[in-house]
Amino acid sequence: MLLTSIDPFVQEFERQFDRLARQAAGPSMPMDGIRRADDVVLRFDLPGIDPDSVEVTVDRGVLTVSARREEEYGETERLFVRERTMGTFTRRVYLSEHLDPDAIEAAYNNGVLAVRIPVLERARPRKIEVQRSGDTHKAIHS
Template sequence: MLLTSIDPFVQEFERQFNRLARQSYDTGAIMPMDGLRRDDDVVLRFDLPGVDPDSIEVTVDRGVLSVSARREVEIAENERLFVRERPMGTFTRRVYLSEHLDSDRIDAGYTNGVLTVRIPVLERAKPRKVEIQRGDSRETKAIKA
């Protein structure tokens, strides 16, 4: 169904609504993310449907992971757009990384519109079992000597 309005009030309302909607896309909501903590790594999954994988860029700088991607308008000469609900342009999302993550060994893959970024946990940050000493403690041995 094609709807057309010539009411200037409605046109101005639509223009302002579209402007506000574009601003809300700048908050990162356009690139929804799930984050999972596993024993050996952290996995981040970003929804990027319809994005050319060649336009995706993942960078790390001073503990900040940045993901940017671009979705471009695909309209042929004989086509006229009458509804636009899919955001277009370049989108960026930044995630602050913990010092317990190994930012030198990050890897990423893109499948079926989902970008998956895997960040290994540093050895020193992994849970470990502390051995309990039995018998005389070191303090007791030091006092006897």
């Protein structure tokens, strides 16, 4: 899919490690990945996030999304239950070499950050012309 293809054993190890690291780190950022003909779209759930705190960067094939959720309370307010996670959220995605990191676009709407990453032209599906009987031998063996 989106991740660089590697040994399935290593991929499973990384998946388990990432899951444990996210649990230990606290705040999570659920993500869906959609592959289309010309691009990949990643959608991150970021409810209650100030759009000005969202940062998307790409460096050496790694897309990093970070955001911050903070809430202030007045002098007369006292927090007695906290179930909503506050702080900084970060998610890193390793991009395939078939994606164009120079043309990434991002938009935040209704608590969802959508990141669009175009597929490089050379990696897009294309139709191969099948040559007819008389031309095949000449074209392939010449």
